[in-house]
Amino acid sequence: MALDAPDTTRHRTRLTLDGGALWQRLETLARVGAYDDPATGLVGVNRQSLTDEDAEGRRLLITWMTEAGLDVTIDEMGNIFGRREGADQDLAPVVAGSHIDSVGTAGAFDGCLGVLSALEVIRALDRDGVTTRRPVVVVAWTEEEGVRFGTDMLGSAVAAGRLSLEYAYGLTDAAGDRFVDELQRIGFQGHRPVRIEPPHAYVECHIEQGPVLLREGLAVGVVTGVQAISWQRVTLHGRAAHAGTTPTELRVDAGLAAAQITVHVRGMVDSGRYGQLRGTVGHISTSPGLPSVVPDRAEITVDLRNPDDAAMARAEEDLAAFLETLPKLQPGLAVEVQRMAKTHQVPFDPQIQDIITSAAAGLGFPTMKLMSGAGHDAQEMAAITPTAMIFVRGQYDGISHNPREYSTPEDCLAGLETLGQTMLELAS
Amino acid sequence: MALDAPDTTRHRTRLTLDGGALWQRLETLARVGAYDDPATGLVGVNRQSLTDEDAEGRRLLITWMTEAGLDVTIDEMGNIFGRREGADQDLAPVVAGSHIDSVGTAGAFDGCLGVLSALEVIRALDRDGVTTRRPVVVVAWTEEEGVRFGTDMLGSAVAAGRLSLEYAYGLTDAAGDRFVDELQRIGFQGHRPVRIEPPHAYVECHIEQGPVLLREGLAVGVVTGVQAISWQRVTLHGRAAHAGTTPTELRVDAGLAAAQITVHVRGMVDSGRYGQLRGTVGHISTSPGLPSVVPDRAEITVDLRNPDDAAMARAEEDLAAFLETLPKLQPGLAVEVQRMAKTHQVPFDPQIQDIITSAAAGLGFPTMKLMSGAGHDAQEMAAITPTAMIFVRGQYDGISHNPREYSTPEDCLAGLETLGQTMLELAS
Numbered sequence: 001m002a003l004d005a006p007d008t009t010r011h012r013t014r015l016t017l018d019g020g021a022l023w024q025r026l027e028t029l030a031r032v033g034a035y036d037d038p039a040t041g042l043v044g045v046n047r048q049s050l051t052d053e054d055a056e057g058r059r060l061l062i063t064w065m066t067e068a069g070l071d072v073t074i075d076e077m078g079n080i081f082g083r084r085e086g087a088d089q090d091l092a093p094v095v096a097g098s099h100i101d102s103v104g105t106a107g108a109f110d111g112c113l114g115v116l117s118a119l120e121v122i123r124a125l126d127r128d129g130v131t132t133r134r135p136v137v138v139v140a141w142t143e144e145e146g147v148r149f150g151t152d153m154l155g156s157a158v159a160a161g162r163l164s165l166e167y168a169y170g171l172t173d174a175a176g177d178r179f180v181d182e183l184q185r186i187g188f189q190g191h192r193p194v195r196i197e198p199p200h201a202y203v204e205c206h207i208e209q210g211p212v213l214l215r216e217g218l219a220v221g222v223v224t225g226v227q228a229i230s231w232q233r234v235t236l237h238g239r240a241a242h243a244g245t246t247p248t249e250l251r252v253d254a255g256l257a258a259a260q261i262t263v264h265v266r267g268m269v270d271s272g273r274y275g276q277l278r279g280t281v282g283h284i285s286t287s288p289g290l291p292s293v294v295p296d297r298a299e300i301t302v303d304l305r306n307p308d309d310a311a312m313a314r315a316e317e318d319l320a321a322f323l324e325t326l327p328k329l330q331p332g333l334a335v336e337v338q339r340m341a342k343t344h345q346v347p348f349d350p351q352i353q354d355i356i357t358s359a360a361a362g363l364g365f366p367t368m369k370l371m372s373g374a375g376h377d378a379q380e381m382a383a384i385t386p387t388a389m390i391f392v393r394g395q396y397d398g399i400s401h402n403p404r405e406y407s408t409p410e411d412c413l414a415g416l417e418t419l420g421q422t423m424l425e426l427a428s
Numbered sequence: 429m430a431l432d433a434p435d436t437t438r439h440r441t442r443l444t445l446d447g448g449a450l451w452q453r454l455e456t457l458a459r460v461g462a463y464d465d466p467a468t469g470l471v472g473v474n475r476q477s478l479t480d481e482d483a484e485g486r487r488l489l490i491t492w493m494t495e496a497g498l499d500v501t502i503d504e505m506g507n508i509f510g511r512r513e514g515a516d517q518d519l520a521p522v523v524a525g526s527h528i529d530s531v532g533t534a535g536a537f538d539g540c541l542g543v544l545s546a547l548e549v550i551r552a553l554d555r556d557g558v559t560t561r562r563p564v565v566v567v568a569w570t571e572e573e574g575v576r577f578g579t580d581m582l583g584s585a586v587a588a589g590r591l592s593l594e595y596a597y598g599l600t601d602a603a604g605d606r607f608v609d610e611l612q613r614i615g616f617q618g619h620r621p622v623r624i625e626p627p628h629a630y631v632e633c634h635i636e637q638g639p640v641l642l643r644e645g646l647a648v649g650v651v652t653g654v655q656a657i658s659w660q661r662v663t664l665h666g667r668a669a670h671a672g673t674t675p676t677e678l679r680v681d682a683g684l685a686a687a688q689i690t691v692h693v694r695g696m697v698d699s700g701r702y703g704q705l706r707g708t709v710g711h712i713s714t715s716p717g718l719p720s721v722v723p724d725r726a727e728i729t730v731d732l733r734n735p736d737d738a739a740m741a742r743a744e745e746d747l748a749a750f751l752e753t754l755p756k757l758q759p760g761l762a763v764e765v766q767r768m769a770k771t772h773q774v775p776f777d778p779q780i781q782d783i784i785t786s787a788a789a790g791l792g793f794p795t796m797k798l799m800s801g802a803g804h805d806a807q808e809m810a811a812i813t814p815t816a817m818i819f820v821r822g823q824y825d826g827i828s829h830n831p832r833e834y835s836t837p838e839d840c841l842a843g844l845e846t847l848g849q850t851m852l853e854l855a856s
Contacts, residue, residue, distance in 0.1 A: 039667070039724045039725060103716065103720065103721055104716040104718060105668045105716050105724065145720070146720070147718045147720065147721075150719075208673070209670045209672070209674075210670070210673035210674065211675060231719050231720075233719075237467065239830065240467060240533045241827055241829060241830055242638075242802060242827075242829040242830075243706065243708035243710060243731045243733070243829075244637070244655070244657065244706060244731070244733045244801040244803065245637040245638035245706075245800075245801035245828060246638065246801075246825075246826070246828075247638070247825075248706065250825050253694075253708075255690060255710065256709070258687070259686070259688075259691050259709070260687075260691055262683060262684060263684070263687050263688055263691050266681075269676050270676070278675075278676065280681075280719075280720070280721075281683055281684070282671060282683065282717065282719045282720060282721050282722065282723060283683075283714055283717040283718060283719060284687065284713065284714045284717075284726070285712065285713055285714070286710065286711055288532040290532060290575045290710050291575070291578075291659050291661075291708075291729035291731045291768065292531065292573070292580070292659075292708070292710060292731055292802075292829065293531055293533065293575075293710050293829045294708055294710065295711075295712075296533065296830075297467065298712070303671040303719045303720055340719065373670070373672040373674075374670055374672035375672065398673065399669050399670075399674065400673060400674075401669060401670040401671075401721045402667065402669055
């Protein structure tokens with residue numbers, strides 16, 4: 001019996017996955033872009049896309065991929081791919097991954113868990129001497145968060161063909177810096193064509209970023225799809241005026257209108273009229289922003305999410321109708337709406353969901369099915385290949401986009417093992 | 429008859445004031461800090477206190493004061509005084525002036541009209557060969573607007589003794605730069621002690637910044653006092669969370685609370701319960717300010733004004749009570765209130781009001797009495813000396829703190845002539 005001979009026909013029952021190595025890499029990556037967060041008293045992560053911190057995180061990831069023997073390529077969007085050949089290299093690969101860019105007040109898990117878990121699965125394949133039939137690819141997508149250039153899932157959306165490379169390259173951040181210039185500046189504009197051939201399947205492991213698994217007492221969950229997401233930027237144009245002297249009826253107060261919209265969005269959510277609508281005004285600013293001057297300009301962002309496309313459409317109609325009433329309340333007010341993002345509800349592939357469910361069950365993890373409240377790169381991949389996601393339980397009510405974001409080492413390992421068995425099954 | 433002999437006993441019936449020279453200086457000064465204002469399509473003025481633009485404006489003013497033969501001194505707060513001796517230089521002087529610092533979106537008149545009118549009166553005294561009994565002083569006070577260092581009427585408040593020099597020196601702007609460092613940087617920390625000896629009287633000519641004189645068809649008005657002013661900065665501390673996943677009931681949304689306060693302040697005004705209350709939220713900001721993150725921090729400024737101290741107190745109580753309800757609506761929310769400014773209603777001296785009324789009547793200008801909606805340096809001087817103000821009609825509903833702020837040359841001349849006769853009377 002030749003112990004070294006690769007098993008090319010079927011996978012081992014159970015990969016020996018190294019939860020400790022995963023945890024160490026999560027910690028190491030979290031030190032890139034670390035900052036002292038005054039709101040929580042914790043160390044948070046600020047590693048926004050195409051910053052120097054992002055570049056440092058990318059270099060670290062590539063080092064780890066190279067150490068794991070992967071063939072690393074970078075595409076025109078800066079998406080990073082690490083490929084391990086299969087027995088039949090002409091077959092479409094199984095792709096797994098997520099992103100390593102972060103919001104400005106992040107924890108260590110969002111995105112990174114998916115990339116580093118996929119990497120750890122490949123290390124386990126090597127360790128256990130498994131040659132899969134199909135190639136296996138780890139991917140880290142560029143600018144998933146959308147906080148810097150205003151469009152989320154940007155790298156995967158261009159790779160899947162929903163958005164054009166020209167569109168992405170022309171996006172600018174708050175300082176006016178163009179995406180393409182920043183991509184070149186940090187040295188991550190690769191040569192690999194960005195439009196990818198449809199892989200055999202795509203799987204993404206991700207912290208839930210919500211409280212459902214915690215409430216249900218489950219370490220992992222099977223994601224059925226991603227809810228519809230709508231991002232709009234609303235700019236109000238009023239008239240600057242003296243705060244002490246201008247009669248109320250002569251004011252065109254852009255800040256007041258911004259506040260009215262913010263309160264209205266919460267009212268839409270609380271009304272219960274739009275199903276499981278979530279509504280967030282994350283950004284409010286006024287100009288000139290002085291105590292004694294009625295604002296002539298205000299800007300807000302409105303983030304709406306809904307697992308039901310029809311309910312989402314009705315919510316958006318409600319908001320649009322409310323915006324139309326504002327100039328009636330304050331004649332002279334101009335309302336400008338800019339669409340930042342709009343995705344419909346994306347259902348994931350039932351077969352891949354079944355494979356994940358079986359894989360978890362085989363490992364002794366009971367699961368539930370749940371919908372994702374957040375957008376993920378998986379929803380872009382779902383347009384071109386069978387796709388699903390594994391959610392890992394978060395602590396503290398599932399808080400995310402916050403330094404308090406946390407999953408236990410045990411739950412991360414549960415996610416890692418489920419991902420490993422799923423990839424093995426898909427690649428066989 | 430010696431034409432050159434100064435008339436030291438009584439003033440001439442009517443000074444020959446040069447409205448054209450005043451207008452030219454207003455225009456020249458407005459070019460310092462000029463900017464193209466996108467909201468109005470006009471050229472506005474941004475000459476905030478202790479900036480390079482302010483320094484340039486100060487140097488221009490000092491050149492004009494020196495050309496007019498004035499003895500120029502600068503005090504420890506950067507307040508600029510230009511003195512013309514009287515027949516009896518031991519008598520307390522008559523002081524007239526205002527300020528030349530501006531808000532970020534200003535016109536040419538706010539403050540500058542008062543300083544340049546007082547200067548023009550002195551030039552007329554020279555031209556007409558008048559020696560007044562008392563010295564006459566033109567003053568330009570530092571940081572009247574309060575937009576840069578957060579406390580308005582700062583220079584005059586320290587001169588009058590309401591605020592300490594140490595307090596003023598320690599104030600910082602949004603960039604963290606200290607007042608005293610900026611004062612030194614622009615070279616305007618003078619040696620003259622800032623606490624001034626009470627002058628004989630203080631008169632300030634100012635654009636109304638409101639619509640009352642325009643509606644009544646009057647070029648000038650006599651100001652009976654300044655309404656009470658309250659500035660508060662309210663900081664909301666919530667919890668950053670993912671916009672797509674965090675259930676609404678688990679959110680502590682600082683931005684929503686800021687919006688609710690903003691809407692409530694307008695509600696207080698509209699309720700009519702607080703007399704002639706005006707309320708303005710000029711500044712709203714959120715942190716981290718990203719579309720997909722529930723804000724963990726928000727900051728607003730609340731500017732309340734009321735001609736009646738009792739009604740003002742009730743309005744402030746209403747606001748404080750509302751702030752207390754916010755953590756009940758969103759458990760975990762912390763509300764921090766910082767007092768930026770608080771002045772009571774200030775009545776002006778009835779005798780000086782009478783002198784202004786007579787002076788205007790003698791020139792053929794009918795007047796009315798009105799209260800000031802804005803704070804002015806005159807209210808600080810009122811604490812140490814008989815004080816009143818002359819308002820000059822503004823156009824376009826009296827809009828101010830806006831590039832559209834405008835008074836006609838004819839109305840400016842009416843204000844100038846009224847100021848001239850008033851100063852002549854007071855200095856005799």
